[in-house]
Amino acid sequence: MKCPVCGVDNLEGSAYCDDCGSKLPTAGVAPIAAPPVAPPPVAITPTPSPVPAAPPMGGKITCPACSYENPAEESFCSDCGASLTAPSQPSPVIPSPVPSVDSPPITPSGRPVAKLIEKKTQREFPLTADVMIAGRQSPADNIFPDLDLTEVDTDSYISRRHLQIIRQGEQYLVEDLGSSNGTFLNEGPRLNPGIQQPLNNGDRIQLGQTEFVFLIS
Protein backbone atom coordinates (compact mmCIF):
# COMPACT_ATOMS: atom_id res chain seq x y z
CA MET A 1 0.00 0.00 0.00
CA LYS A 2 1.52 3.28 -1.11
CA CYS A 3 1.45 6.10 1.42
CA PRO A 4 -0.62 8.91 -0.12
CA VAL A 5 1.55 11.54 1.61
CA CYS A 6 5.14 10.43 1.10
CA GLY A 7 4.81 7.61 -1.42
CA VAL A 8 6.64 5.02 0.67
CA ASP A 9 5.43 1.48 0.14
CA ASN A 10 3.92 -0.05 3.26
CA LEU A 11 2.78 -3.55 3.95
CA GLU A 12 -0.86 -4.13 3.07
CA GLY A 13 -2.92 -3.79 6.26
CA SER A 14 -0.67 -1.24 7.97
CA ALA A 15 -2.60 1.51 9.73
CA TYR A 16 0.18 4.11 9.63
CA CYS A 17 2.97 4.86 7.20
CA ASP A 18 6.22 3.41 8.52
CA ASP A 19 8.14 6.41 7.37
CA CYS A 20 6.15 9.62 7.69
CA GLY A 21 3.58 8.41 10.21
CA SER A 22 0.55 9.44 8.16
CA LYS A 23 -2.60 7.46 8.63
CA LEU A 24 -3.07 5.10 5.72
CA PRO A 25 -6.43 4.37 4.14
CA THR A 26 -8.14 2.02 6.55
CA ALA A 27 -6.41 -1.28 6.72
CA GLY A 28 -8.07 -4.12 4.90
CA VAL A 29 -11.09 -2.07 4.02
CA ALA A 30 -12.22 -0.89 0.66
CA PRO A 31 -11.06 2.70 0.32
CA ILE A 32 -14.43 3.91 -0.86
CA ALA A 33 -17.93 2.90 0.07
CA ALA A 34 -16.69 0.49 2.66
CA PRO A 35 -19.32 -1.39 4.58
CA PRO A 36 -19.92 0.08 8.02
CA VAL A 37 -16.98 -0.76 10.19
CA ALA A 38 -18.08 -2.84 13.12
CA PRO A 39 -16.19 -5.08 15.46
CA PRO A 40 -16.56 -8.70 14.53
CA PRO A 41 -19.13 -10.58 16.57
CA VAL A 42 -16.41 -12.42 18.43
CA ALA A 43 -12.80 -11.51 18.74
CA ILE A 44 -11.63 -14.88 17.65
CA THR A 45 -13.63 -16.91 15.28
CA PRO A 46 -12.90 -20.56 15.30
CA THR A 47 -14.37 -22.32 12.33
CA PRO A 48 -17.62 -23.94 13.23
CA SER A 49 -16.05 -27.30 12.71
CA PRO A 50 -18.12 -30.09 11.34
CA VAL A 51 -17.43 -33.17 13.43
CA PRO A 52 -14.15 -34.47 12.12
CA ALA A 53 -14.16 -37.86 10.58
CA ALA A 54 -13.17 -39.82 13.66
CA PRO A 55 -9.43 -40.26 13.34
CA PRO A 56 -7.99 -43.60 14.31
CA MET A 57 -7.38 -43.87 18.05
CA GLY A 58 -4.04 -42.40 19.04
CA GLY A 59 -3.32 -42.00 15.38
CA LYS A 60 -2.02 -39.14 13.38
CA ILE A 61 -3.82 -36.64 11.29
CA THR A 62 -2.08 -35.31 8.24
CA CYS A 63 -2.37 -31.61 7.49
CA PRO A 64 -4.10 -31.11 4.14
CA ALA A 65 -2.10 -27.96 3.53
CA CYS A 66 1.47 -28.93 4.39
CA SER A 67 1.34 -32.72 5.01
CA TYR A 68 2.68 -32.32 8.54
CA GLU A 69 1.74 -35.24 10.79
CA ASN A 70 -0.20 -34.05 13.81
CA PRO A 71 -1.48 -35.93 16.85
CA ALA A 72 -5.10 -36.91 16.19
CA GLU A 73 -6.53 -34.57 18.84
CA GLU A 74 -5.14 -31.38 17.26
CA SER A 75 -7.63 -29.15 15.51
CA PHE A 76 -5.00 -26.96 13.84
CA CYS A 77 -1.76 -28.01 12.25
CA SER A 78 1.07 -27.48 14.74
CA ASP A 79 3.35 -26.51 11.89
CA CYS A 80 1.49 -24.29 9.46
CA GLY A 81 -1.69 -23.54 11.40
CA ALA A 82 -4.18 -24.81 8.82
CA SER A 83 -7.45 -26.17 10.12
CA LEU A 84 -7.46 -29.95 10.50
CA THR A 85 -11.13 -30.37 11.31
CA ALA A 86 -12.83 -28.63 8.44
CA PRO A 87 -12.21 -30.15 5.08
CA SER A 88 -10.14 -27.35 3.65
CA GLN A 89 -12.89 -24.98 2.67
CA PRO A 90 -13.76 -25.11 -0.95
CA SER A 91 -12.67 -21.86 -2.44
CA PRO A 92 -15.85 -19.89 -2.96
CA VAL A 93 -14.51 -17.92 -5.84
CA ILE A 94 -12.35 -17.13 -8.75
CA PRO A 95 -13.41 -19.56 -11.38
CA SER A 96 -10.64 -19.64 -13.90
CA PRO A 97 -11.55 -17.41 -16.76
CA VAL A 98 -13.66 -19.20 -19.29
CA PRO A 99 -11.85 -19.94 -22.55
CA SER A 100 -10.91 -16.54 -23.73
CA VAL A 101 -8.01 -17.12 -25.99
CA ASP A 102 -9.75 -18.79 -28.87
CA SER A 103 -13.18 -17.29 -28.49
CA PRO A 104 -14.60 -16.08 -31.76
CA PRO A 105 -13.30 -12.65 -32.54
CA ILE A 106 -15.34 -9.58 -32.79
CA THR A 107 -18.90 -8.93 -33.57
CA PRO A 108 -20.59 -10.97 -36.16
CA SER A 109 -23.08 -8.87 -37.97
CA GLY A 110 -26.12 -7.57 -36.18
CA ARG A 111 -24.74 -8.12 -32.69
CA PRO A 112 -24.73 -5.02 -30.51
CA VAL A 113 -21.26 -3.81 -29.59
CA ALA A 114 -20.61 -3.08 -25.95
CA LYS A 115 -17.78 -0.89 -24.79
CA LEU A 116 -16.24 0.80 -21.81
CA ILE A 117 -15.60 4.52 -22.06
CA GLU A 118 -13.10 6.11 -19.73
CA LYS A 119 -14.71 9.23 -18.33
CA LYS A 120 -11.84 11.69 -18.31
CA THR A 121 -10.23 10.90 -21.63
CA GLN A 122 -13.35 9.54 -23.30
CA ARG A 123 -11.23 6.71 -24.59
CA GLU A 124 -13.24 3.74 -25.80
CA PHE A 125 -12.48 0.11 -25.06
CA PRO A 126 -14.70 -2.13 -27.19
CA LEU A 127 -15.67 -5.50 -25.78
CA THR A 128 -14.87 -7.67 -28.71
CA ALA A 129 -14.82 -11.11 -27.10
CA ASP A 130 -17.12 -13.05 -24.80
CA VAL A 131 -14.67 -12.87 -21.95
CA MET A 132 -12.37 -9.90 -21.63
CA ILE A 133 -9.90 -9.29 -18.84
CA ALA A 134 -9.19 -5.67 -18.03
CA GLY A 135 -6.04 -4.50 -16.31
CA ARG A 136 -2.67 -2.89 -16.50
CA GLN A 137 -0.02 -4.15 -18.86
CA SER A 138 3.14 -5.64 -17.34
CA PRO A 139 5.52 -6.86 -20.02
CA ALA A 140 7.96 -7.98 -17.34
CA ASP A 141 5.40 -10.44 -16.05
CA ASN A 142 4.13 -11.24 -19.52
CA ILE A 143 0.74 -9.79 -18.70
CA PHE A 144 -1.10 -8.22 -21.60
CA PRO A 145 -4.75 -7.84 -20.65
CA ASP A 146 -7.48 -7.92 -23.28
CA LEU A 147 -8.48 -4.43 -22.27
CA ASP A 148 -5.21 -2.64 -21.66
CA LEU A 149 -5.98 0.23 -19.29
CA THR A 150 -2.36 1.24 -18.67
CA GLU A 151 -2.66 4.58 -20.39
CA VAL A 152 -5.74 5.77 -18.53
CA ASP A 153 -4.31 4.80 -15.14
CA THR A 154 -1.27 6.96 -14.63
CA ASP A 155 -1.09 6.32 -10.89
CA SER A 156 -1.26 2.52 -11.13
CA TYR A 157 -4.36 2.02 -9.04
CA ILE A 158 -5.61 -0.61 -11.47
CA SER A 159 -4.34 -4.14 -10.94
CA ARG A 160 -2.77 -6.18 -13.68
CA ARG A 161 -5.68 -8.58 -13.70
CA HIS A 162 -8.34 -6.28 -12.34
CA LEU A 163 -11.67 -7.56 -13.59
CA GLN A 164 -13.29 -9.47 -16.39
CA ILE A 165 -16.40 -8.75 -18.37
CA ILE A 166 -18.30 -11.78 -19.53
CA ARG A 167 -20.99 -11.92 -22.16
CA GLN A 168 -23.73 -14.50 -21.71
CA GLY A 169 -26.19 -14.21 -24.56
CA GLU A 170 -27.52 -10.66 -24.31
CA GLN A 171 -26.36 -10.22 -20.74
CA TYR A 172 -23.02 -8.76 -19.70
CA LEU A 173 -21.50 -9.58 -16.33
CA VAL A 174 -18.63 -7.98 -14.46
CA GLU A 175 -16.40 -9.85 -12.04
CA ASP A 176 -13.56 -8.46 -9.95
CA LEU A 177 -10.52 -10.73 -10.06
CA GLY A 178 -9.18 -9.94 -6.60
CA SER A 179 -7.85 -6.51 -7.48
CA SER A 180 -5.89 -4.51 -4.91
CA ASN A 181 -7.96 -1.36 -5.04
CA GLY A 182 -11.32 -2.82 -5.90
CA THR A 183 -14.12 -2.45 -8.40
CA PHE A 184 -17.20 -0.36 -7.69
CA LEU A 185 -20.44 -0.43 -9.60
CA ASN A 186 -22.52 2.75 -9.71
CA GLU A 187 -20.78 4.06 -6.59
CA GLY A 188 -22.04 1.10 -4.64
CA PRO A 189 -19.98 -1.00 -2.27
CA ARG A 190 -16.82 -2.71 -3.41
CA LEU A 191 -17.57 -5.83 -5.43
CA ASN A 192 -16.62 -9.12 -3.89
CA PRO A 193 -14.01 -10.75 -6.06
CA GLY A 194 -15.16 -13.82 -7.91
CA ILE A 195 -18.80 -12.81 -7.80
CA GLN A 196 -20.42 -11.86 -11.11
CA GLN A 197 -22.69 -8.84 -11.25
CA PRO A 198 -24.99 -8.07 -14.17
CA LEU A 199 -24.16 -4.92 -16.13
CA ASN A 200 -26.77 -2.60 -17.56
CA ASN A 201 -26.44 0.01 -20.26
CA GLY A 202 -25.05 3.21 -18.71
CA ASP A 203 -23.61 1.61 -15.61
CA ARG A 204 -20.63 3.31 -14.09
CA ILE A 205 -17.71 1.06 -13.20
CA GLN A 206 -14.87 2.33 -11.11
CA LEU A 207 -11.51 0.54 -11.10
CA GLY A 208 -9.27 1.93 -8.41
CA GLN A 209 -9.42 5.66 -9.12
CA THR A 210 -10.50 5.46 -12.76
CA GLU A 211 -14.13 5.61 -13.81
CA PHE A 212 -15.68 4.04 -16.86
CA VAL A 213 -19.15 3.99 -18.38
CA PHE A 214 -20.51 0.77 -19.80
CA LEU A 215 -22.46 1.29 -23.02
CA ILE A 216 -24.25 -1.04 -25.37
CA SER A 217 -24.70 0.66 -28.70
Add this chain to the structure above:
Amino acid sequence: MTPNSEVNIKSTLSYSYMQVTSEDKLVYLLVDILPVAQASLGHVPLNLSLVLDKSGSMYAQEKLEYVKKAVIYVIDQLRSDDLSSIIAFADRARVVVPSQQIFDKGGVKNTVQRIDNVSVGGGTHMFKGITAACDEVMKNYSNSRKNHVILLSDGLTVAESKCLKKCKEESAKGISFSTLGVGNDFNQKLMMDIADTTGGKSYYIDVPSDIPNIFAQELKGVQSVIIQNPTLNLKLSKNIQVKRAYKVKPLISDLGSPQVFNQTYSVKLSDLQKDEPQSVLYELILPSRQPGSYRIAQVNLEYDVPMKSERGKQTSQDVIIVYTSDYNLTGMVDTYVMNLVDLVSVFRQQTRALELAQIGEHAKATQLLKTAATTLLDRGQSDLATTFLEEAKNIEQGINTSIAGTKKLEYGTRKLTQMLDDSFLPPI
Protein backbone atom coordinates in the same frame (compact mmCIF):
# COMPACT_ATOMS: atom_id res chain seq x y z
CA MET B 1 -10.41 -17.31 27.62
CA THR B 2 -9.33 -19.67 30.33
CA PRO B 3 -11.63 -19.29 33.30
CA ASN B 4 -11.08 -20.26 36.92
CA SER B 5 -7.49 -19.24 37.15
CA GLU B 6 -5.73 -16.27 38.68
CA VAL B 7 -5.33 -14.71 35.29
CA ASN B 8 -7.12 -14.66 31.96
CA ILE B 9 -5.60 -14.00 28.59
CA LYS B 10 -7.56 -12.50 25.78
CA SER B 11 -6.29 -12.13 22.26
CA THR B 12 -7.91 -9.86 19.71
CA LEU B 13 -6.95 -9.28 16.11
CA SER B 14 -7.43 -5.99 14.30
CA TYR B 15 -9.44 -8.05 11.88
CA SER B 16 -10.52 -11.66 12.23
CA TYR B 17 -11.23 -12.04 8.55
CA MET B 18 -8.40 -11.64 6.13
CA GLN B 19 -8.81 -10.82 2.49
CA VAL B 20 -7.43 -13.53 0.21
CA THR B 21 -4.84 -11.77 -1.92
CA SER B 22 -1.48 -12.73 -3.29
CA GLU B 23 0.39 -10.35 -1.00
CA ASP B 24 1.74 -10.53 2.53
CA LYS B 25 -0.44 -8.61 4.93
CA LEU B 26 -0.03 -6.96 8.27
CA VAL B 27 -2.39 -7.69 11.12
CA TYR B 28 -2.31 -6.31 14.65
CA LEU B 29 -2.67 -8.73 17.53
CA LEU B 30 -3.53 -7.44 20.97
CA VAL B 31 -3.01 -9.71 23.94
CA ASP B 32 -4.59 -8.59 27.21
CA ILE B 33 -3.46 -10.16 30.45
CA LEU B 34 -6.26 -9.77 32.93
CA PRO B 35 -5.49 -10.67 36.52
CA VAL B 36 -8.46 -12.01 38.43
CA ALA B 37 -8.86 -10.58 41.90
CA GLN B 38 -9.30 -13.33 44.43
CA ALA B 39 -9.86 -12.01 47.90
CA SER B 40 -9.01 -15.33 49.47
CA LEU B 41 -5.56 -15.20 48.01
CA GLY B 42 -4.16 -12.76 50.57
CA HIS B 43 -1.12 -10.70 49.65
CA VAL B 44 2.52 -11.07 48.68
CA PRO B 45 4.73 -9.56 51.40
CA LEU B 46 7.27 -6.98 50.29
CA ASN B 47 11.02 -6.93 50.48
CA LEU B 48 11.40 -3.25 49.69
CA SER B 49 14.18 -0.71 49.59
CA LEU B 50 13.75 3.04 49.17
CA VAL B 51 16.70 4.83 47.57
CA LEU B 52 16.59 8.57 48.14
CA ASP B 53 18.66 11.23 46.41
CA LYS B 54 20.04 13.61 49.03
CA SER B 55 22.23 15.70 46.74
CA GLY B 56 22.41 19.49 47.16
CA SER B 57 19.63 20.16 44.66
CA MET B 58 17.15 18.16 46.73
CA TYR B 59 17.07 21.06 49.22
CA ALA B 60 15.63 23.38 46.57
CA GLN B 61 11.85 23.75 46.38
CA GLU B 62 11.51 21.74 49.58
CA LYS B 63 11.95 18.54 47.61
CA LEU B 64 13.55 16.73 50.52
CA GLU B 65 10.71 17.78 52.81
CA TYR B 66 8.17 16.21 50.46
CA VAL B 67 10.31 13.09 50.25
CA LYS B 68 10.26 12.79 54.05
CA LYS B 69 6.50 13.13 54.05
CA ALA B 70 6.24 10.46 51.39
CA VAL B 71 8.53 8.04 53.19
CA ILE B 72 6.65 8.49 56.43
CA TYR B 73 3.45 7.67 54.59
CA VAL B 74 5.07 4.54 53.17
CA ILE B 75 6.15 3.43 56.64
CA ASP B 76 2.61 3.89 57.90
CA GLN B 77 1.22 1.79 55.06
CA LEU B 78 3.64 -1.12 55.36
CA ARG B 79 2.08 -4.36 56.52
CA SER B 80 3.51 -6.17 59.51
CA ASP B 81 5.08 -8.87 57.36
CA ASP B 82 6.70 -6.41 54.92
CA LEU B 83 10.44 -5.89 55.03
CA SER B 84 11.96 -2.55 54.14
CA SER B 85 15.14 -0.54 54.13
CA ILE B 86 16.01 3.08 53.41
CA ILE B 87 19.13 4.33 51.63
CA ALA B 88 20.29 7.93 51.21
CA PHE B 89 22.83 8.76 48.54
CA ALA B 90 24.71 11.66 46.99
CA ASP B 91 28.48 11.28 46.54
CA ARG B 92 28.25 8.30 48.88
CA ALA B 93 25.49 5.98 49.92
CA ARG B 94 24.40 5.32 53.52
CA VAL B 95 21.98 2.75 54.84
CA VAL B 96 19.67 4.89 56.96
CA VAL B 97 17.37 2.01 57.92
CA PRO B 98 18.67 -1.54 57.36
CA SER B 99 16.36 -4.19 55.94
CA GLN B 100 13.88 -5.21 58.63
CA GLN B 101 10.29 -5.69 59.60
CA ILE B 102 9.46 -2.32 61.05
CA PHE B 103 7.84 -2.79 64.46
CA ASP B 104 8.77 0.58 65.91
CA LYS B 105 7.23 2.75 63.21
CA GLY B 106 7.55 5.88 65.37
CA GLY B 107 11.27 5.37 65.85
CA VAL B 108 11.90 4.84 62.15
CA LYS B 109 9.83 7.91 61.29
CA ASN B 110 12.02 9.96 63.60
CA THR B 111 15.08 8.65 61.81
CA VAL B 112 13.57 9.76 58.51
CA GLN B 113 12.83 13.22 59.91
CA ARG B 114 16.50 13.56 60.77
CA ILE B 115 17.71 12.37 57.37
CA ASP B 116 19.23 15.85 56.79
CA ASN B 117 21.94 14.91 59.28
CA VAL B 118 23.05 11.92 57.25
CA SER B 119 26.25 13.05 55.62
CA VAL B 120 26.67 11.76 52.07
CA GLY B 121 28.10 14.79 50.21
CA GLY B 122 26.39 16.83 47.52
CA GLY B 123 26.79 15.14 44.14
CA THR B 124 24.72 12.47 42.44
CA HIS B 125 26.22 9.00 42.43
CA MET B 126 23.18 6.85 41.93
CA PHE B 127 25.13 3.67 41.31
CA LYS B 128 26.24 3.67 44.93
CA GLY B 129 22.68 4.09 46.13
CA ILE B 130 21.48 1.26 43.89
CA THR B 131 24.25 -1.05 45.09
CA ALA B 132 23.50 -0.40 48.76
CA ALA B 133 19.80 -1.02 48.18
CA CYS B 134 20.42 -4.29 46.37
CA ASP B 135 22.66 -5.47 49.18
CA GLU B 136 19.86 -4.78 51.66
CA VAL B 137 17.24 -6.54 49.53
CA MET B 138 19.47 -9.55 48.93
CA LYS B 139 19.97 -10.01 52.68
CA ASN B 140 16.35 -11.05 52.95
CA TYR B 141 15.67 -12.13 49.41
CA SER B 142 12.86 -14.64 49.00
CA ASN B 143 10.89 -15.71 45.96
CA SER B 144 7.72 -15.64 48.00
CA ARG B 145 8.15 -11.89 48.44
CA LYS B 146 7.97 -8.97 46.05
CA ASN B 147 11.63 -7.87 46.00
CA HIS B 148 11.56 -4.28 44.89
CA VAL B 149 13.51 -1.02 44.87
CA ILE B 150 11.99 2.45 44.58
CA LEU B 151 14.57 4.90 43.32
CA LEU B 152 14.08 8.67 43.56
CA SER B 153 16.40 11.24 42.03
CA ASP B 154 16.28 14.81 40.73
CA GLY B 155 19.56 14.97 38.88
CA LEU B 156 21.98 13.58 36.38
CA THR B 157 24.05 10.85 37.89
CA VAL B 158 27.62 9.96 37.04
CA ALA B 159 28.19 6.50 35.57
CA GLU B 160 24.78 6.14 33.96
CA SER B 161 25.53 2.98 32.04
CA LYS B 162 26.83 1.29 35.19
CA CYS B 163 23.50 2.06 36.88
CA LEU B 164 21.48 0.44 34.12
CA LYS B 165 23.77 -2.58 33.93
CA LYS B 166 23.59 -3.14 37.67
CA CYS B 167 19.79 -2.93 37.68
CA LYS B 168 19.53 -5.40 34.81
CA GLU B 169 21.78 -7.84 36.64
CA GLU B 170 19.74 -7.55 39.81
CA SER B 171 16.57 -7.94 37.79
CA ALA B 172 17.79 -11.32 36.58
CA LYS B 173 18.01 -12.32 40.26
CA GLY B 174 14.43 -11.22 40.82
CA ILE B 175 14.53 -7.58 41.91
CA SER B 176 12.41 -4.97 40.15
CA PHE B 177 13.07 -1.22 40.11
CA SER B 178 10.65 1.67 39.89
CA THR B 179 12.10 5.10 39.22
CA LEU B 180 10.80 8.49 40.29
CA GLY B 181 12.34 11.46 38.49
CA VAL B 182 11.75 14.85 40.12
CA GLY B 183 11.98 18.17 38.26
CA ASN B 184 13.69 18.78 34.96
CA ASP B 185 17.27 17.72 35.44
CA PHE B 186 17.20 13.94 35.59
CA ASN B 187 17.87 11.72 32.58
CA GLN B 188 14.49 10.35 31.59
CA LYS B 189 15.96 7.83 29.19
CA LEU B 190 17.97 6.21 31.98
CA MET B 191 15.08 6.27 34.45
CA MET B 192 12.65 4.79 31.90
CA ASP B 193 15.13 2.14 30.78
CA ILE B 194 15.78 1.01 34.33
CA ALA B 195 12.07 0.61 35.01
CA ASP B 196 11.19 -0.90 31.62
CA THR B 197 13.92 -3.52 31.68
CA THR B 198 13.41 -4.63 35.26
CA GLY B 199 9.62 -4.77 35.47
CA GLY B 200 9.06 -1.56 37.38
CA LYS B 201 7.42 1.75 36.57
CA SER B 202 8.88 5.12 35.77
CA TYR B 203 7.27 8.34 36.99
CA TYR B 204 7.87 11.98 36.17
CA ILE B 205 7.18 14.33 39.05
CA ASP B 206 7.24 17.90 37.78
CA VAL B 207 5.94 19.51 40.96
CA PRO B 208 7.66 18.43 44.20
CA SER B 209 4.40 18.54 46.14
CA ASP B 210 3.31 15.50 44.08
CA ILE B 211 6.08 13.34 45.55
CA PRO B 212 3.90 11.87 48.34
CA ASN B 213 1.10 11.00 45.89
CA ILE B 214 3.40 9.19 43.54
CA PHE B 215 4.98 7.23 46.38
CA ALA B 216 1.52 6.25 47.57
CA GLN B 217 0.50 5.16 44.08
CA GLU B 218 3.64 3.10 43.60
CA LEU B 219 3.35 1.47 47.02
CA LYS B 220 -0.28 0.56 46.46
CA GLY B 221 0.74 -1.08 43.20
CA VAL B 222 3.51 -3.24 44.59
CA GLN B 223 1.34 -4.19 47.56
CA SER B 224 -1.29 -5.56 45.20
CA VAL B 225 0.97 -7.89 43.24
CA ILE B 226 -0.68 -11.28 42.90
CA ILE B 227 1.26 -12.94 40.09
CA GLN B 228 5.01 -12.97 39.64
CA ASN B 229 7.43 -13.62 36.81
CA PRO B 230 4.85 -13.65 34.03
CA THR B 231 6.30 -14.47 30.61
CA LEU B 232 4.17 -14.08 27.52
CA ASN B 233 5.08 -16.54 24.78
CA LEU B 234 3.80 -16.20 21.25
CA LYS B 235 4.28 -19.45 19.37
CA LEU B 236 4.00 -18.62 15.70
CA SER B 237 2.76 -20.87 12.95
CA LYS B 238 5.05 -21.32 9.98
CA ASN B 239 5.79 -18.31 7.76
CA ILE B 240 4.41 -15.82 10.23
CA GLN B 241 6.70 -13.06 11.41
CA VAL B 242 6.60 -10.49 14.17
CA LYS B 243 7.48 -7.11 12.74
CA ARG B 244 7.33 -5.07 15.92
CA ALA B 245 5.90 -5.40 19.39
CA TYR B 246 4.92 -2.86 22.02
CA LYS B 247 3.86 -3.05 25.59
CA VAL B 248 0.70 -0.94 25.53
CA LYS B 249 -0.66 -1.26 29.06
CA PRO B 250 -0.32 0.04 31.68
CA LEU B 251 2.32 2.16 29.90
CA ILE B 252 3.47 2.20 26.29
CA SER B 253 7.01 1.02 25.65
CA ASP B 254 8.86 -0.45 22.71
CA LEU B 255 9.79 -4.09 23.23
CA GLY B 256 12.67 -3.79 20.79
CA SER B 257 13.35 -5.88 17.73
CA PRO B 258 11.62 -9.21 18.27
CA GLN B 259 13.90 -12.20 18.87
CA VAL B 260 12.21 -15.39 17.80
CA PHE B 261 13.58 -18.78 18.88
CA ASN B 262 11.97 -22.06 17.88
CA GLN B 263 9.11 -20.13 16.32
CA THR B 264 8.43 -18.55 19.72
CA TYR B 265 8.68 -14.91 20.71
CA SER B 266 8.82 -14.44 24.48
CA VAL B 267 8.27 -11.24 26.40
CA LYS B 268 8.87 -10.85 30.12
CA LEU B 269 6.08 -8.87 31.72
CA SER B 270 6.04 -7.01 35.00
CA ASP B 271 4.58 -8.73 38.04
CA LEU B 272 0.82 -8.57 37.75
CA GLN B 273 -1.03 -6.30 40.10
CA LYS B 274 -4.63 -6.86 40.99
CA ASP B 275 -6.85 -4.52 38.92
CA GLU B 276 -4.10 -3.65 36.49
CA PRO B 277 -4.28 -5.42 33.13
CA GLN B 278 -1.17 -5.57 31.02
CA SER B 279 -1.33 -5.65 27.25
CA VAL B 280 1.03 -6.28 24.40
CA LEU B 281 0.41 -5.25 20.80
CA TYR B 282 2.13 -7.27 18.08
CA GLU B 283 2.44 -6.42 14.41
CA LEU B 284 2.31 -9.73 12.56
CA ILE B 285 3.12 -10.34 8.91
CA LEU B 286 0.89 -13.00 7.41
CA PRO B 287 1.52 -14.78 4.13
CA SER B 288 -1.18 -15.19 1.51
CA ARG B 289 -3.23 -18.35 1.93
CA GLN B 290 -6.22 -20.19 0.50
CA PRO B 291 -9.63 -19.40 1.99
CA GLY B 292 -10.22 -21.19 5.28
CA SER B 293 -9.47 -20.77 8.92
CA TYR B 294 -5.96 -20.90 10.29
CA ARG B 295 -4.31 -20.78 13.65
CA ILE B 296 -1.65 -18.15 13.20
CA ALA B 297 -0.27 -18.35 16.70
CA GLN B 298 -0.71 -19.73 20.18
CA VAL B 299 -0.51 -17.33 23.06
CA ASN B 300 0.84 -18.79 26.25
CA LEU B 301 1.40 -17.21 29.64
CA GLU B 302 3.74 -18.75 32.20
CA TYR B 303 3.61 -17.40 35.73
CA ASP B 304 4.06 -17.99 39.44
CA VAL B 305 1.47 -17.58 42.17
CA PRO B 306 3.63 -17.01 45.24
CA MET B 307 0.69 -17.04 47.64
CA LYS B 308 -0.18 -20.58 46.59
CA SER B 309 3.47 -21.52 46.20
CA GLU B 310 2.65 -22.47 42.64
CA ARG B 311 5.42 -21.97 40.10
CA GLY B 312 5.48 -22.35 36.34
CA LYS B 313 1.70 -22.33 35.85
CA GLN B 314 0.52 -21.94 32.27
CA THR B 315 -2.49 -20.84 30.35
CA SER B 316 -2.79 -20.85 26.56
CA GLN B 317 -5.04 -19.70 23.79
CA ASP B 318 -5.23 -20.08 20.03
CA VAL B 319 -5.26 -17.09 17.72
CA ILE B 320 -7.33 -17.89 14.69
CA ILE B 321 -7.91 -15.94 11.53
CA VAL B 322 -10.24 -16.70 8.64
CA TYR B 323 -9.07 -16.06 5.09
CA THR B 324 -11.97 -15.18 2.87
CA SER B 325 -12.86 -13.19 -0.25
CA ASP B 326 -15.95 -11.64 1.25
CA TYR B 327 -15.45 -7.88 1.64
CA ASN B 328 -18.36 -7.66 4.03
CA LEU B 329 -16.35 -9.74 6.46
CA THR B 330 -12.88 -8.43 5.76
CA GLY B 331 -14.11 -4.87 6.12
CA MET B 332 -14.81 -5.42 9.79
CA VAL B 333 -12.20 -3.91 12.02
CA ASP B 334 -11.88 -4.21 15.78
CA THR B 335 -12.16 -0.63 16.95
CA TYR B 336 -10.59 -1.25 20.35
CA VAL B 337 -7.45 -2.66 18.80
CA MET B 338 -7.32 0.13 16.24
CA ASN B 339 -7.58 2.70 19.03
CA LEU B 340 -4.49 1.25 20.59
CA VAL B 341 -2.76 1.14 17.21
CA ASP B 342 -3.44 4.88 16.90
CA LEU B 343 -1.89 5.62 20.28
CA VAL B 344 1.12 3.42 19.62
CA SER B 345 1.66 5.28 16.36
CA VAL B 346 1.77 8.53 18.32
CA PHE B 347 4.32 6.97 20.66
CA ARG B 348 6.40 5.72 17.75
CA GLN B 349 6.33 9.06 15.94
CA GLN B 350 7.31 10.91 19.10
CA THR B 351 10.20 8.55 19.82
CA ARG B 352 11.48 8.79 16.26
CA ALA B 353 11.05 12.55 16.17
CA LEU B 354 13.24 13.07 19.23
CA GLU B 355 15.86 10.71 17.81
CA LEU B 356 15.83 12.54 14.48
CA ALA B 357 16.06 15.92 16.20
CA GLN B 358 19.17 14.68 18.01
CA ILE B 359 20.95 13.93 14.75
CA GLY B 360 19.87 17.18 13.11
CA GLU B 361 17.02 15.86 10.92
CA HIS B 362 14.86 18.78 11.94
CA ALA B 363 12.40 18.87 9.07
CA LYS B 364 11.39 15.25 9.43
CA ALA B 365 11.28 15.41 13.23
CA THR B 366 8.96 18.42 13.03
CA GLN B 367 6.71 16.74 10.53
CA LEU B 368 6.40 13.58 12.66
CA LEU B 369 5.45 15.59 15.74
CA LYS B 370 2.85 17.52 13.79
CA THR B 371 1.34 14.35 12.37
CA ALA B 372 1.19 12.85 15.85
CA ALA B 373 -0.38 16.05 17.21
CA THR B 374 -3.20 15.68 14.70
CA THR B 375 -3.97 12.20 15.97
CA LEU B 376 -3.90 13.49 19.54
CA LEU B 377 -6.30 16.30 18.72
CA ASP B 378 -8.67 13.79 17.14
CA ARG B 379 -8.60 11.95 20.45
CA GLY B 380 -9.32 15.03 22.52
CA GLN B 381 -5.80 15.10 23.98
CA SER B 382 -5.38 18.80 23.39
CA ASP B 383 -2.87 19.39 26.23
CA LEU B 384 -0.48 16.77 24.99
CA ALA B 385 -1.07 17.88 21.39
CA THR B 386 -0.02 21.39 22.41
CA THR B 387 3.18 20.02 23.94
CA PHE B 388 3.86 18.17 20.69
CA LEU B 389 3.32 21.31 18.63
CA GLU B 390 5.50 23.43 20.94
CA GLU B 391 8.33 20.94 20.63
CA ALA B 392 7.83 20.82 16.87
CA LYS B 393 8.17 24.60 16.81
CA ASN B 394 11.32 24.51 18.92
CA ILE B 395 12.90 21.97 16.64
CA GLU B 396 11.81 23.88 13.55
CA GLN B 397 13.47 27.04 14.82
CA GLY B 398 16.63 25.14 15.63
CA ILE B 399 16.17 25.61 19.36
CA ASN B 400 17.19 22.55 21.32
CA THR B 401 14.18 20.66 22.51
CA SER B 402 13.30 22.02 25.90
CA ILE B 403 14.20 19.73 28.76
CA ALA B 404 10.89 20.07 30.51
CA GLY B 405 9.02 19.77 27.23
CA THR B 406 10.53 16.45 26.25
CA LYS B 407 9.77 14.99 29.68
CA LYS B 408 6.17 16.03 29.44
CA LEU B 409 6.14 14.67 25.91
CA GLU B 410 7.67 11.31 26.67
CA TYR B 411 5.96 10.54 29.95
CA GLY B 412 2.66 11.88 28.65
CA THR B 413 2.80 9.71 25.55
CA ARG B 414 3.59 6.56 27.49
CA LYS B 415 0.50 7.07 29.61
CA LEU B 416 -1.80 7.57 26.62
CA THR B 417 -3.46 4.17 26.75
CA GLN B 418 -4.72 4.95 30.23
CA MET B 419 -7.05 7.52 28.74
CA LEU B 420 -9.03 4.86 26.91
CA ASP B 421 -11.89 4.98 29.34
CA ASP B 422 -13.91 2.10 30.68
CA SER B 423 -16.15 1.98 27.68
CA PHE B 424 -13.11 0.97 25.69
CA LEU B 425 -12.01 -1.71 28.11
CA PRO B 426 -12.17 -5.12 26.55
CA PRO B 427 -14.98 -7.23 27.89
CA ILE B 428 -13.68 -9.83 30.30
